[in-house]
Amino acid sequence: MTHSRPHDHSLAYAEDDLGEVDPVPFTQRAAPDGTGVLVSGTCPRCHGRTRTLFPWAIPGTGGKGLLDLVRGRRPTGASATEPDPLSEEVHFCECGHAHPQGPPDTRYRGCGASWRMSR
Amino acid sequence: MTAHADRRWAELARELEFTTLPELRRQAEGWRTGLTGLTALLAVLVLLKGRDDLTALPDWARNTATGLVLSSFVLLLIGTLLAVRAAHGTREEEILLGGQALRRWTEREVYRVRRALVLATRCCVLGVVLVVGAVVLAWVTTGSGPSHLVKLRTGTGVVCGELVGADRREVTVRTEADGVVVARQATVVSMRPARSCAAMP
Incomplete structure (x- = not known):
């Protein structure tokens, strides 16, 4: 286990794109109430424990095309297979700590870092 | 991206x-x-x-x-x-x-x-x-259909067609089947307006 570094609470907020990171410290599992998938792990920047819920939801007013419905064809992309937010999504630090110089209206309460999982 | x-x-x-x-x-x-x-x-x-x-x-x-x-x-x-x-x-x-x-x-x-x-x-x-x-x-x-259609009943039968003329002596009707039909007033039993002659036998 290598996640021994403590959470750096004094690290200033910065919207840094860390690129691809090692997926080992991260896990994903269905939320206990079935509302989505919970991705958790350690932020590569501030080393705080981060948890992000990806909820099941209707994205908007859309749907299958009529031709797709007639042909019974499923849309391509993530919904054609089992969703895998851990490897498909961009992740943002949600360590829950209000890091210094952080914007007051951010939707992600953390150090501002974002990353993808390396494949 | x-x-x-x-x-x-x-x-x-x-x-x-x-x-x-x-x-x-x-x-x-x-x-x-x-x-x-x-x-x-x-x-x-x-x-x-x-x-x-x-x-x-x-x-x-x-x-x-x-x-x-x-x-x-x-x-x-x-x-x-x-x-x-x-x-x-x-x-x-x-x-x-x-x-x-x-x-x-x-x-x-x-x-x-x-x-x-x-x-x-x-x-x-x-x-x-x-x-x-x-x-x-x-x-x-669609051609212009005949106007003034009448159904004329005489002692010898019924004709249906466009009313061409009528006076004290005779009634003239133009029919699709028989052309111009002239009936004497003495033989006319009745004459009524008709909307169509399509149903005529």
């Missing part, structure tokens, strides 16, 4: 989580309006009211006009449904709402809306062309 764009997609996905119900209600309102508008298409079926209805047309013209009207009705119906679908979407399956999933869904939806709009335009234009064709066909093939 830049980090800034990724962050915006993710923030939009998070925002959508709280706007699902208003979005569904807006979609339902749009479909209600669209389906109400569909009833206007029923007017297509009563458009062919030129000089007469389709029954006055020759057989080939009546069949052709009927086919044109029905085809146009179906095309206009499909076109309207496609336009409503493009404007207001349709039933949707849930997705795991993350920024990248929302971006992929949006790309697919943009393609579907564009395709629906193109098909809707083609269907509506073709439907209107067919209606116009049916109207023109009805006007061209």
